[in-house]
Amino acid sequence: MVRMELINKNEVRLLIAEKGLTLKAFSNHIGISQVYLTQILKGYRIPSPTVSAKIAKGLDVEITDIFNICVQEK
Known part of the structure; x- marks a missing residue:
């Protein structure tokens, strides 16, 4: 199983703001609900x-720039 963990939630919020987008506008842009995005950002x-790839692509960053990727064995 692959577990995606945000490295820095505040940095992601800042990147969204730097794009001039609200959380609602960004979530619509990447195709997820605002509620889901907020839950991710709050941990x-x-x-x-x-979804992690959608967030990274929407922010024009590499997925490994904002997420730790942990592979867990079952």
Whole structure:
């Protein structure tokens, strides 16, 4: 199983703001709900690799710039 953990939640919020977007606008832009994005940024939810890739692509950064990728064996 792959677990994606944000390295720095505040940095991601800053990157979104630097794009001139609200959380709602950014979540719409990348195709996830604002509630889900907020839960990820608060650490309540761990995004799937697919959603993590959407966030990174939406911010024009490499996925490894904002996420620690942990591979866990079952």
